[in-house]
Amino acid sequence: xxxxxxxxxxxxxxxxxxxxxxxxxxxxxxxxxxxxxxxxxxxxxxxxxxxxxxxxxxxxxxxxxxxxxxxxxxxxxxxxxxxxxxxxxxxxxxxxxxxxxxxxxxxx
Numbered sequence: 001x002x003x004x005x006x007x008x009x010x011x012x013x014x015x016x017x018x019x020x021x022x023x024x025x026x027x028x029x030x031x032x033x034x035x036x037x038x039x040x041x042x043x044x045x046x047x048x049x050x051x052x053x054x055x056x057x058x059x060x061x062x063x064x065x066x067x068x069x070x071x072x073x074x075x076x077x078x079x080x081x082x083x084x085x086x087x088x089x090x091x092x093x094x095x096x097x098x099x100x101x102x103x104x105x106x107x108x
Contacts, residue, residue: 001064005057009065012051013098014072018079020046025077029090037095040073044102058100069098 001009017025021040028038048055058065073096081092 001057001061001068006064006068009054009057009068010072010075012054013047013069014076014079016047016050017042017073017098018076022080025073025080025096026090028093028096029077029081031093034091034093035095036093037097038093039097039099041099041101042069044100047100066098066100069100070096073098 017040021042024040028040031038044055044058048058054065074094077096078092081087081090084090
């Protein structure tokens with residue numbers, strides 16, 4: 001993937017999870033264990049309907065796209081954390097992972 005593709009995928013995914021998975025992210029930010037790994041399950045069909053190019057990139061470059069998704073997920077979590085008026089019960093988690101469900105690319 002080139003830089004423009006990485007940027008596009010990251011921006012679209014960050015916007016998508018901020019809109020569709022804000023509550024999931026808030027629940028994770030409330031967790032006490034900062035070293036645990038936290039998955040967020042993303043419905044492939046809903047995501048790919050948002051932007052068809054994302055689906056195409058995911059099919060061709062699944063490992064690279066998942067890495068971009070994880071980075072975008074962390075950026076989204078940080079933005080959500082910073083937007084809280086009373087963030088004392090919340091903390092940033094570094095081990096956030098996007099898990100894509102319902103995609104033919106994920107079937108073994």
